[in-house]
Amino acid sequence: MTMSYRTLGGTGIEVSTYCLGAMMFGAIGNPGHEDCARIIHAALDQGINFVDTADMYSAGESEEIVGKALTGRRDDVVLATKVHFPMGEGPNDRGLSRKHVREQIDASLRRLQVDYVDLYQCHRYDVATPLEETVQAMDDLVRAGKVLYWGVSEWNADQIAAAVNLARARGWAEPVSNQPQYSAQSPQLSAANSSGLSSSVTSTACSADSNCSGVRGPTMGPVTPGRVSNQASPTAPGSSPSSAQRSS
Secondary structure, three states: OOOOEEEOOOOOOEEEOOEEEOOOEOOOOEOOHHHHHHHHHHHHHOOOOEEEOOOOHHHHHHHHHHHHHOOOOHHHOEEEEEEOOOOOOOOOOOOOOHHHHHHHHHHHHHHHOOOOEEEEEEOOOOOOOOHHHHHHHHHHHHHHOOEEEEEEEOOOHHHHHHHHHHHHHHOOOOEEEEEOEOOOOOHHHHHHHHOOOEEEEEEEEEOOOOOEEEEEEEEEOOOOOOOOOOOOOOOOOOOOOOOOOOOO
16 A cells, blocks of 8 residues: 655645544444554554544543554654543533633643644634634644644634634634545535645544444645635634534
């Protein structure tokens, strides 16, 4: 298998056209840590250099598995994780507030056993937190060296455009990637491409014994960057909460 690579958004790093998703590593999927590590190592050996997890996958267990498996191979990998979903019972243990984002990046770094992540993604849009607070919190993490780049997952077109325009207006780090469910006609893909973001689309691979792992790919784009309308509102009017919002 010959792996090909593409530039991640407007960055200078190259990622494989397939990304190994770690959603099914841990209690909700495959509880065997050694087996999960073998899957990760096999992916790396085939040229995959992009690994994606999230803090909420098996309540942090997925990050722990990935961190252990990458011991000695961290520099070979573009490592991505996500933040948004509840990680506790408290009212501030969810969402994209500055407080939750700062606390969860530190928790993710501990579980992953790393000093920084290459890509930190907002797992869903948070209607309860001002977009400016979220974008500035991401910029703060970039400046602190805990995150190299940030991106979004399952944001709609208006939300993506608003975040990009706000970051550009404030001189903050812009989102570089978008992770929607796959659809060639997805408005999220169109918005991401016009903003110069890469899109890592989601699918799931299962073996004959129903052992499943998330596969993200192909990593798309960006298409030649276009221009995001300056009229896009930083508050993303018309955006509606998904099932992943604070009521979850």
